[in-house]
Amino acid sequence: MMKVEGFDNSLIFSFIEFMKSKGATLEYNNKKHQLDFLIKKEVIIIIRLPLDFELDFEKLKSKEADFKNYVLIMIRSGIASVGFFENFECHQHKVFRAYMTRKKQGKSQIKHLKTKGKSRAGSRIRLQETLEFFDQINERLQEHFDEFRIDKIGISCSETLIPYFYGGKIKTPFDKQDPRIFKIPKHIQNPTFEELIATNKFLLQAEIRISESGALIYQDFMKEIKLKNSSLEENNDDW
Template sequence: MKSYITDIQSIKKLIPHIQNLNFEYKSSKHQVNYYIENQKAISIRLPLSLAFDTNRNQIIDCEFLNYILIMIRSGIATVGYFENFENEKHIVFRAYMVRKKQGKSQIKHLKTKGKSRAGSRVRLQETLDFFEDISKRINEHFESHRIDRIGISCAETLIPYFYGTKSPLPFEKQDERIFKIPKHIQNPTYEALIDTNEFLKKGEVKFSPDGKDYLEQMNMNNDSESKKDQDDW
């Protein structure tokens, strides 16, 4: 499949031309899927500054939005609080979770070799403390601010630890404010946090061959900033 990243104005220009198509909105991806002959043909990931009214099939400008971005990998994580799309607070967490020789996290190692050695026990405790610190920081943001959206990028093997802390997170897995950050983040540093926020402030249009034909008929496929192959949409 093909896709391109584009700006807010281009998304606003595109939506009215495809509103006659059947659609569904996926809150977990902040994405609207449009169908041609019951087949998904066009998908639009909306910028964070746009909301979607499913009753009226319309996009709405967000006058003000508070959100947090949570990005976690083995041994490093970043939590950022954004007020009206600008980063107000952030913190980077680091922990001794990776076995140096194998380059494998202690969590993955536990599935095969257990935790008998002293180094393994240290890494396991570091892992637990790592997620407790993340949870406490998230709770601080929720206690101090109204949070409208929650963006998460977390490896599947770490999800049970993320939601299983002694200090419970201030939201459940099914919280409607949660959306998956649609970008692979290998190293969640502060720089990656800011780059990801800029990415989320833009939109993305994905299309099948039928969707491409439809867009070309509407002359809406000519102002993309970049195009790329997309295997999974």
């Protein structure tokens, strides 16, 4: 179990140099856009990098952040939101809703079909709305991909709904193995417009995960940063 907390974006390279001085090796996970820090082949600390952070992993130096466009796709049973972000700012968005949940049981029609699958009028309506729901999402995505260059594709969607997302009448403008795809590392309960904006803000902020064996090393780093800051403050006071 790892402790999770926010991490100051400006400290990323200081932390890389600190960990290298402690004998740690680094591995970059492109799919998750994160750095894994290992000691004796054990991952002790992970930093999820901000979406606007470019890394030359071979030289472990920052690269000038390129103009980046991306879409965030968040889907839950009966509600979804799709946002197009131009250079990290929300440029277009749309929220989709559908009558997919059986009122008494609170179960989506897809899950119901996997168990009992009764063919009643209400069930047929819910299933039809489910199919249209995903077609509308993919139609919107097609528009974005036709009009703009898309560099990244962030997705939050339950495993139950994934086959419907990729298997609709209107296809996604990318396949499951597209290297631009990354899984949004955050649980999205209700993908409203407000949650879309909050998720983008979350993705632009670094996050650190610390194992028990990495806790003391991380504490040493933070002490070192505090000492440096104190020294800078004293020098400024002298002026």
